Structure formats: C-alpha cells, structure tokens
Amino acid sequence: MSGTAAARQILTGLHELMATRQSAQEKLDRTVEIVGEALDSEVCSIYLLRSGMLELSATRGLNQSAVHVTRMAVGEGLTGTLVSNRATLNLAQAKAHPDFQYRPETGEEKFSSFAGVPIVYRERAVGALNVQHVEPRRYEDVEIEALQTTAMVLSELIVNAGLIDERSAEEAAPERSGSAQLTGLTLVAGLATGSAVFHQPRITIDKVVAEDTEFERQRVYRAFERMREQIDQMAQQAEFGSGGEHDEVLAAYKAFAYDEGWSRRINEAIDAGLTAEAAIERVQQRTRMRMREIDDPLLADRMHDLEDLSNRLLRIVSGQMGTAATTGLKDDAILIARNLGPAELLEYDRRRLKGVILEEGSLTAHVVIVARAMGIPVLGRVRGLRGVVGEGDDLLLDADGGVAHVRPQPSVVEAFEARFAKSKERRAAYAELRDVEPFTRCGTRIQVMMNAGLRDDLTTLQLVGADGIGLFRTEFQFLVSATLPQREKQTRFYKDVLEAAGDKPVVFRTVDIGGDKAVPYLSNDSSLEDENPAMGWRALRLALEREGLFKAQARALIEASGGKTLRVMFPMVSEPWEFDAARKVFEQQLDFLRQHKRIMLPEAIEYGAMIEVPSLVEVLDQLLPKVSFVSVGTNDLTQFLFAADRANPKLAARYDWLSPSILRFLKRIVDASRGHDVTLGLCGEMGGRRLEALALLGLGYRRLSITPVSVGPIKELIRQIDLAEVGAFMNGLVAQPPADTRAAIAAWAQERGIDVD
Structure with a gap:
C-alpha cells in the first residue's frame, strides 16, 4: 500500500472512530490497531504526556500489562528523545542508538527496528507515535510520512476527545511565566527595550480531516x-x-x-x-x-x-492575511519573527520599532544590511522563541552581548537602563559630529564615506555627515525585479541618487548578482547551480557574459551622470583583463551616445575596482596604472583568504579580522599602491568597528566606506589618533605578531586613552 493510501485509510478510520461514543481508552486502543494494520506494523504504540511524564497509553504488539505502567521523562529513551527534539527517528537497529533504553515490562526485546514521530499540539510535543518490527529495517519515506500525517491528526483528535487530561494540555502550551534569558547571534549590535510583537502570529488550524x-x-x-x-x-x-x-x-x-x-x-x-x-x-x-x-x-x-x-x-x-505592520505598532516594540525580509522591515513605523529578534537569520542577509542602516539592533539564531516569549511581554534586547531578557526582574531592568542611558549619551555625542570634519590629532584629513543601496540611505547621507557614498550597491534594483529592469528605470533611479547626494561623490558598484543572489530571470541557466555560490558565476563574471544586461546598466549610469563625474567600480575582479573588458563596455556605450544621442554626457568617468579576490593582489602592479581608485572589500576578501563561508555561524566568529594574516595582506595592498596616482579605500564591515578602524589607519588606509550608523563613532575615533604613532605600532605588530593581536591593539589603545569600545 502506498504512503498516501495508507494515510488515507488511517484518517478515514480515525474520523469514524472519533465519531463513536467509545471511551477515551477504547479510542486509543483502536487507534493503534488502525495505524498498525494500515502500515502492516508488528508494533504500534502511543505515548502521551501526562503530569510531565510520557506514558505508554496504548499499544499493539507490546505487552498490554505495560500500558499506563511504562513511563519516562521527556528526553529519556528513544521516545523521550524524539519528543524532546520534536524530530523523527528512523532506526534499523534501535539498540545501537545511544539513547536506547530497554524497558523489560514491555516485551520489546525481540524488535530491532524503530520509527517514531512526535505528536505536536500548540507547537509543543505532547506525545509520540511509534512503530517497531522484528527484522532490522529502515522505514521508507512514504511510511514515515504516513506516520507524520497520522500524528498531525492525532494531535487534534486526542485533545478534542479528551484523550489527554487538562494538565497535559496546559503543559503543552508554551511556558511564559517568570523571567527568562534567550541567547543568540549578534547580527546588528545595539540596545533596545520594548514589548514583544510577533511579525506573523501563527495561524491556528481548527480542522485537520477533510470531508471533501x-x-x-x-x-x-x-x-x-x-x-x-x-x-x-x-x-x-x-x-x-x-x-x-x-x-x-x-x-x-x-x-x-x-x-x-x-x-x-x-x-x-x-x-x-x-x-x-x-x-x-x-x-x-x-x-x-x-x-x-x-x-x-x-x-x-x-x-x-x-x-x-x-x-x-x-x-x-x-483568510488570515496581514502582519503586525498592517495594524501598526502602538508602543515601543521588539519585533519577533522566524525570518524577515528588508521590505517587510521597512513597512514598520521606525519611531516605534526598536529592535528585532529572529529565530533564524544570517550575517549576510539583506535584512541585516537594512537594519544596520536604520540603526535597529538585531539578534538572530534564537531558538524556541514562541515557547518563551508571549505577545506583549516586556523585553530588554542586548544585541551587543547576544542576549535578550524576557519579563526581566527589576534589578536587571535597572542595570540595563543605566547602560541604555549611557548609550543614548554617546549617540547624541556622535550626532554633534555630523558637520565636523574628521581630522586626526596630527592634522590629516580622513575620508569617512558610507555604504548605501536603499532609497532611504540617501537621506541618511546628510544626517550622519558622511563625505559621500563610497559603495552604492546597484544590484538591489535587479534583485527585486521579476524581469531585467528597464534601462530607463535604472537611469531615473541613478539620477535620483546623484541629485540626492548633491556635491558629495557617489561610487556606483556595478551589478553583483548570481551565486547566492539569485534572480528569477536568470534562474533557468544551469551554470547558476554552483556548489560554492560565493565563488561561482556572479558579479563581474556574470556581467561580462550577460553583455546585454551589462551594456544596459553602463548606458543608464552614463546617461544619469550628465554634467557630473561618474564614479564606477567593478566587483570581484580577479585579473586585470576583466577590468579592461568591463571598462571597454562603458567606453563603447559612451562612444555610441556621443555619436547618436544629443544628451549631456558626464564631465569625466573615474573607473575603479574592488579588491576582494586574493589573486588580484598578486598583479596590482598591472592593474593600478589603469584605475583611478581601488577599494578593498573586506567581507568577501576575508572568506576567500580563510576558505571560510562568512554566512556559516560555525565559522563566522572563528576567524578574526585582526589576525596577522589579514593585517599583513591588507598592508601588502597599501605598500603596492604607493607610487601610483590611485585613491585607496576600504569598504566593508571591518572599517566600521573602532578597534579594526584603528588598525586600518595604522596600516595606511585613509578612506573608509562604512555603514551609516558607524560614521559618528569612527569620526570620534579619528580625532583621538596620531597617525605616525599608530603607524609605527602597527608596523611593528605586523612584523612581529604577538600571540593575541586583538588584545595587543586594544591594550595599546587603552594605554593612550583611545576609546575603541
């Protein structure tokens, strides 16, 4: 019998059974017979949560004398393990599993194979449905799916028919009393307080079995x-x-x-x-x-x-449409979600939205880029949120420390409010630096620019007082379109960006799509199926092959920059010939417009390249004479150097930006650029962290492009530094690295009263 047919037979039998007037125990006893017969199983057992213990409540194939006698704690034995983890077990040799426990009263010693699925009610496991066979075997996927479908129906039927007592039903509800602390991964640092608001309240399924x-x-x-x-x-x-x-x-x-x-x-x-x-x-x-x-x-x-x-x-x-953004936020709120898109985040009232906690989340997700630009702290990878947090609960979000306090005690609130007040004072001090030019103590002007890519970033440029936009991510326009964006639409947008920036420079990075940034209009290309997307067919590699796409963007940028200087930067250049090919596309479009279009052309075009592929550093002597500027992209460069995916939380914190290998590589780039009429910059998260920025300035970097919220803190840092002093220190440190370079740099800064926290 197929899995679908078996599930259908089971559901039909259960539907008829629950309509009878039999007692609760009789219904349980008949249920295991129905399931066992449909799956041709020698054993079928139901365990239900009663007074905090899992109790054998019905069985076909085990000793009947064990019913209501065999009990185990959640997490104990195979059944307790699958209930604790809310995960299926499928074992050919049950006794080989480390959590196996033998219960002699059940008579199960002759059975080798075991499969079990949790019975879930209100997002909590309230029991388990198990099958066993004498012969060792792994159960087929269709059999497991039939069990899972049955367990899903059982969760409704056992509650509605009173097959678990009220106390068990209450135990199935998430525990949301008393204070609690949740831990997670810092995605955007910061502090926030507010009431818990669920982005998407979970939909309750009232009816499981279909009549038609x-x-x-x-x-x-x-x-x-x-x-x-x-x-x-x-x-x-x-x-x-x-x-x-x-x-x-x-x-x-x-x-x-x-x-x-x-x-x-x-x-x-x-x-x-x-x-x-x-x-x-x-x-x-x-x-x-x-x-x-x-x-x-x-x-x-x-x-x-x-x-x-x-x-x-x-x-x-x-018919249960809408999110919390639809109804609006009434008070200061901490948003709770499994995952979130940047557009969904932008739907919320920013005056009320103070922080975000995600069950999932990734360091490289675009929602993190948006939240960082908005100055909203985000904590990710927080498991079991709905089991601890209830709608309207008071929350203290400490994304700096990777924790969230739920229904906090007064002493915790008091300590947090003291930190929060100090944080507000510092933000106010940063705001006062908006119109202050960042000169070092020795009188050197450092360029502090910001990264952008969202329309709302353009107003932020003036608010934070950045020197310009050192990295404008043009791919966002491509990523949110179902088809290739029309050239006219691109032109209008780029023109809006330049007008909003006024006299401040804007560096447009050409489209970086492909790899893990999939777009639907390229998804049919089999070459997109990279095993390592970050190192695959993406960015400039894709653009040079998709010539129509690249030509359209080149022409749009040229047309939008009439009467201004166009600054364009190519991503993921790995060899000089790629830069030459990309520049040729722009020059060809420029020649075409000169000959065929009566429009105002750019006063000049400055071409640049991102240094993020390590191979390019080996041939900088060939590249630098051809470019006006280069910008080091530390995010990709780091993962390529260490062969470590920065989106993998197991690896994200393993490799340090201040490790000797990174610092030496960055210094090589500075040394190689000397003697060339080229502006050297750095864009990436590294430049927005004060301790890392101190090291970069010591290595010789004089232009940083960072997130908007980092502009104020980095400006303040620059005013505390003497470049000759920090340069001498960093040269010595790179030449003879200590055991802990991060600690050594922090100690050096502390001795001189430089605040790098």
Missing part, C-alpha cells in the same frame, strides 16, 4: 493562483530600495511559487485526507525536518525561503 478532498484541492488551487498573482505584482511594482522583498526571498518566491514538486506534495497530503490548511502545514513540517538535517547555510537559507512562502500560502487559504 476535491473541495480542499480547489481551495489550494485558488490560493496558489492568488499567491502567484501577488508575487508577480509585487515584483513588477517593487520600488527599488523601499518597496521590494529582499533578494533571496523574492527569488525563492518566484522559483518556488511555480514549483510543481511543492504543489504536488500538498496535493498528495490532500489525497491522504487532510484539509487544505493541514496539507500545507504537513508539507511545511517536512521542510522543517529537512532544515534540521542541512549543514550548508546557503541551502538552509533556501529552505527558509520555502517556509516563508508556505506561511504566505497558508495565510491566503485560511
């Missing part, structure tokens, strides 16, 4: 159509920088929304007897299981995208 499968199928079809219409409309009308979803979410929406495999799995769940909502949730549970098994952070991010899409489909089919 064809009716449920039509509901899903209509929901898919509406969802696809919404996504297409969003992509077409997305206003770059303020109205579009972030790159990976939008690309995944386009790819997954039309994925036949996904819709087929939902249809199979409906065939098994589930309602539309339950079928979507059933497939979503399978996705979550796969996510737990994925170590690759990029693949995990793609699975998060599918989960976001599933939530959208579930909201449509249930």
